[in-house]
Amino acid sequence: MLHVDNVEASYGPFLALSGATLEVRVGEIVALLGPNGAGKTTLIRCIAGLLRPRAGGIRWDGASLANVAAHRIVERGIAVVPEGRRLFATMTVEEHLDLGAFAPHAHAGRVQRLEEVYTIFPVLRERRGQLVRALSGGQQQMVAIGRALMAAPRLLILDEPSLGLAPRIVESILGVLGEINRRGVSILLVEQNVQAALVLAHRGYILESGRIVGEGTGAALMDDPHVKRAYLGPLALRH
């Protein structure tokens, strides 16, 4: 459903992506791994329409996204949970979820979808009237995921959803992603927690210095010597 083909992107003179190619198929969970500064967030910004690639193409359902405005990409079924959550400081939990269904296609089924989000994250129902800054980090992450789900996406992209969260919370957030996937949403997951991501994902890609240097099933990547050395082993650099 999503094809990223040889995408190059830069911030001013700095080349952040130099030929990234990946694919997400219907129903998959795909992990995108790599060290800080490898270009993971840049790639997501390209897919979301926030940054235009210098070269290469991004196709969704077979059609190019090159000239599609960012808010229209949401309408087409791609929702992003951005790095750092990017919640709206003056809004309550429910205002976020309501706003998540802003796009016209998402507006119709929003009541039912709100129920679904509250089923997935029961704590958000309890806290629906509170400003998000009163919430814990994990709960804020749930709001960010819930807001994206309210857009009725077919592909959910998450950029470092576990950043800054306690291990126990990370586990439950990643567990929820499995449940969301079983409800029929494909997932592209950028994650620092490589082991957990590879256990969850059907397939994974390794992005280093702006290019994809490895790909395979979760199990295959976990056995890959380079991945073991750089990301999993006892001597792995903690990013």
Added chain:
Amino acid sequence: MTIVLQQLVLGVLIGGLYGLAAAGLSLIFGVMKVLNVAHGELIMLGGYGAFWLFALSGLDPFAALVVVIPVALVGGAILYWGLFGWVVRYHEETRIKNSLLIGFGLGLALHAAAVQLWTADERSITTAYAGSVLDVGGVSLPVVRLASLVIAFVLIGGLHLLLNHWRWGRAIRATADDWEAALMTGIDVRRAYLIAFAIGTALAGAAGTLVSVGYSISPSIGLEWTLKALIVVVLAGLGSMLGTFAGGLILGVAEACSAMVFGGPYREVVGLVIFLVVLVARPQGLFAK
């Protein structure tokens, strides 16, 4: 004592208009990160609009709001398409600089056009009830200015409700807070800019109408009103329309106090002092969220 009270009341009455004038500027600045220094000229035009309606067709200035507000709304949309919409594609710092240039240019053009159309004379709308005064324990309340204060409050309260409960109102708040996150939520932020700019201009038109009936207008009042609005925006901070209204009232009362203590010529100085003190001591403003 009565004299002091009288001055404070007059300060509150003009303060309501400061608040209304600032609300439009604050909305546009908060959402678009664009400073429209021609805001005062838009207020001036709103005043002349009401003046014209009164002079040509005898329409009551308060009733004229029903005409002025929609016309200003459309005028704001046209200004966005023609001028200010071009700068929002730049980075925020570049936006501010470019919007200043556009705003000064627009302000000069509108000032010149107003002089051509209506001459440089001061005007004011004198209705049959213009001189009516309510006497409350020796303090006299000019009816027209009292009505203006109430209308200013109703308009700002209405804007507050719109921003909190209307679909696009929430979208505007989201855009003001984090436009990229708003885009990723599926909000067309350009349209949010357009709506915010149009509403901001409509508020300027309404403020101008109220100025022309309770006070006076001339083609050159623009800069003065832009300055008042700017002081209130800095004083109140961004993000809360009710806070902006309160900021307007504070400025009005502070001016009245300054005039009483230091004499009439020092009325304007206090605003600038407030401006500096707030920038140094609490740069985010008193009521910023």
